[in-house]
Structure formats: structure tokens, C-alpha cells
Amino acid sequence: MAVETSKLKKIEDMKVAIVCDWLTGIGGAERVVLELHKMFPSAPIYTSQYSPNKIDWFKDADVRTGWLQKLPTNLKKFLPVLRAIYFSNLNLDKYDLVISSSGAEAKGIKTGKNTIHISYIHSPTHYYWSRYEEYLKNPGFGAFDWLARIGLKALVGPMRMWDKKAATRPNYLIANSTHTKNMIKKYYDRDSEVIFPPVNLEDFKFNDSKNRKGFVITGRQTPYKRVDLAVSAFKELNQELTVIGDGPENDKLVASAGKNIKFIDRADNEDLVQAYQTSEAFIFPTDTEDFGIAPVEAMATGTPVISYDKGGPLDYVIEDVNGVFFSELTKESLISAVNKFSSKSFDYLKVSKSVSKFSIIEFNDAMKTYIKKVIK
Numbered sequence: 001m002a003v004e005t006s007k008l009k010k011i012e013d014m015k016v017a018i019v020c021d022w023l024t025g026i027g028g029a030e031r032v033v034l035e036l037h038k039m040f041p042s043a044p045i046y047t048s049q050y051s052p053n054k055i056d057w058f059k060d061a062d063v064r065t066g067w068l069q070k071l072p073t074n075l076k077k078f079l080p081v082l083r084a085i086y087f088s089n090l091n092l093d094k095y096d097l098v099i100s101s102s103g104a105e106a107k108g109i110k111t112g113k114n115t116i117h118i119s120y121i122h123s124p125t126h127y128y129w130s131r132y133e134e135y136l137k138n139p140g141f142g143a144f145d146w147l148a149r150i151g152l153k154a155l156v157g158p159m160r161m162w163d164k165k166a167a168t169r170p171n172y173l174i175a176n177s178t179h180t181k182n183m184i185k186k187y188y189d190r191d192s193e194v195i196f197p198p199v200n201l202e203d204f205k206f207n208d209s210k211n212r213k214g215f216v217i218t219g220r221q222t223p224y225k226r227v228d229l230a231v232s233a234f235k236e237l238n239q240e241l242t243v244i245g246d247g248p249e250n251d252k253l254v255a256s257a258g259k260n261i262k263f264i265d266r267a268d269n270e271d272l273v274q275a276y277q278t279s280e281a282f283i284f285p286t287d288t289e290d291f292g293i294a295p296v297e298a299m300a301t302g303t304p305v306i307s308y309d310k311g312g313p314l315d316y317v318i319e320d321v322n323g324v325f326f327s328e329l330t331k332e333s334l335i336s337a338v339n340k341f342s343s344k345s346f347d348y349l350k351v352s353k354s355v356s357k358f359s360i361i362e363f364n365d366a367m368k369t370y371i372k373k374v375i376k
Contacts, residue, residue: 011375014096016043021083021104023058024051024073028176028197028293029122032101035198035363037061040099046090047106048083049073066090080127081155084108084162097375100170103290108166116375119170120195123180123290124187127152128160131224131288138223164188172374177291177312195370196315198363199293199355203269204300206352207277212303214240215338216279218272218294221247226285226308226329231257233334241283242275276301281341287311287329299323299355302348306337316358320344322351 018040020033034057037045044062051073052059068079068086083105092098093112100106103122111117127135136149164187167173173192175181184192217230227243234241235258243253246265254263267275276282282298284307291312295305299316305323307313317323324344326337356362 011097011371014375015094016040016097016099017092017095018043018045019087019090019092019098019100019102019106019109020045020047021102021106022049023047023055023063024049026055026057028291029101029103030055030057031198031200031293032120032122032176032363034058035360036099036101036367039364039367046092046109048079048086080105080125080159084159084166088162088166097371099371105163105166107170108162109169111169116172117170118172118174118371118374119167120174120176121180121184121192122176122197124167124183125163126288128156128163129187130183134224134288174370177315179311179314180290183290193370194315195366196358196363197291197293198360199296199300199358201297201300201355201359204273204276204297206300206302206349208302208348209277212278212280214242214279215281215283215306216242216244216275216298216303217283217285218244218267218275221245221249221253223249224286224288225249226287227253228256229285229329229331229334230283231261233331233338234258234261236331237335237338239338242279244272244275272297273301276303279303281306281323281338283334284308284313285326285329285334289313291315296355296358299351302352304341304346304351306334306341316355318354322346322354 018036044064046064048068050063050065066086087105087108091110093115095115098111098115098117100119102119104125107119136152167188173184173190175184175192175194176197178194181192181194184190217227219225221227231253238260241261244264244267276298282295282303282305284295284305287308287310289312296316299305299322305317307317307323307325309325309327319325324337324341326333
């Protein structure tokens, strides 16, 4: 993916654009876009859909949308094919540097031979690759799940071809974790460099209190998050568990829980910080997390993590230093890990310091260094 280096400029003289899949909520991918915007405040942000009422981080940004913006935001799940068409035809060859933040279709934009395109990949597109079977089982369309399954089965072949071709368009790929780097190699047959995403560690203050009680799990309550595993394990353990979040599994989880399990549907940042600071450990039982920001936030407060030993957590959970692993996605394996955890003592300050490399400052420095390297 060579670029005619004779025409490259110094970074401060380059005409820069930022691209992302969508801006319709607040999450890790949006945090990456925000930090890129801070690096290049004059760069326009191209995206498929933008909901300023749901995310106010970009009030001062030049956010540019196309014809997809005219469709209702709640149709986002139905739009992969339309997004592929939109981004495939988005020509940004007038820019010297384009940085895309993508876990779906945004990486497929067009650029010219004199444009450097760096794509920060959050994951090879889940619904075509690593979580295809899961999406097929639980499409998330309620009464229209049957129709979604028909569409996914019919389109997955050509869309996988499109997605793999789209992944050849960037000149350089960055992965948000070692797990994602491996998935990029597996599905796209391309090399990438790992730069961890920015985590706002400053908001998650360290607490050295020895009076921690109970355990906590957070996140959207969907099947792949495996909150059900935590609920069933702690019901048997009869230890306190606080479940923070909401989602399609909520009613079923509440119905299956014991009296020792407390549910909080909504929590602001302060509530999350307090929950982390006063808990013995954060439970992270999913096998499909490409990075996972919540466990890092919890560890910033000094709270260890009990995690499944696959995926993103392998980059930050260190056995017996800031947490413990369990090796099977079963109730029994999680119970064993909780018992193992309870038999150990952790240095909360050491837990907090173990995640300092995931800060916003570290992300910014790594991105700037990488950009300077590739434009030379």
C-alpha cells in the first residue's frame, strides 16, 4: 500500500480528515474519534449517521454526513449494506492524511495515491466474522428476528468479500488490542500495529479502602456479555453482586437472580466510580470483547478483575497482580475463580498503577509517534 513519498508533507502542513462508522452514542470507538478530533481540530469528521442529541462531544467539530443521515437512527442495525455502499463511494483523495476509526464499514472509503489512509480497527466486522453465529442466533430484531436471519444468511457471503476488500484500502492498520491484531491477520490477512484505546483514567479515582464489600459487573445485558453466567454463579455463591446496566436480557436476569444480587438499570459516571471503589472485584465473563474498557476503569480505582482468559483482557489482566482468570465459560469455572480470588490479597495501589499505560495521554503519544513514522 505504498504512497508516493515525494509528495508527502510535514504533519502540521497536511490536510487531514477523520472517518468513523457512526456517531450515535457514547462508547470506546467514539472516544477514539474524540481524541483524534483533539489532535486535528480542523479536520472534518465523515460518518454515516450523527445524533448530536445523544453525543455532545463534537459540538465544535465539522461533522459531515451523507444521504444515510436522512434515515432514522433506530434503523442502524438494518444498514450494513447501505453503509458499505456509502463509504465505498466516499472519495477523500483531496486529503493528505485520512484516519478512520472502524469496526464496520468506514475503512472502505476511497483515497488517492497521494493520500495516506491509517485505519484504527476496533475489530474485523463482528457480524460477518467472529460473531456471525451469535448474530444469527440472536439478531436483536425482536419479532423480525426471522427476517434478519434470512437476510444475514443471504448476504454474509458477498458482504464478507466486500469487507475483506475494504480492509485492503487503508495503507496502514492499527489494532486496539493484541486480540484484534490476531483477528485482523486471521480474517484480513494483514499485519497491524497495536495501540491501545484511550481510557479516561482520570475520572476513575484510586481508592485504597480495605472496607470493600461484594462484587460488580457492568455493561449492556445482551447474550454475548454473559451477565447470566455471573448471576447464576453468584446466586449459588450467595455473595453480593451488583449488576449495573440494562438490555434485552434484563427481565430474564432479574427473574433468575437471588436476593443477594442487586440490579441498577442506570448509573452515571459518579455512580460507576463509587461502585468500583467499594467492590472487592469486577466480574468480566465474556469471550468476545476485543478490548474492554470497563475492566480497565475498574482497575484504575484499585479494583481487581475476575476475567475469562480470552480476548482483550489478556492485554491488561495479570494473574495474581491485578486479577485472576477462569478458563471456561461455565458457572463452575467462575465460582472456582471467585473462591480463588477470595483466598488472595491484592495491593490496590499496584492494581491501579498496572493500567496507567491505557491513559488518554499514552494513546495520544502513541498515535502521534505512529503517524510521524508512516509519513516520513
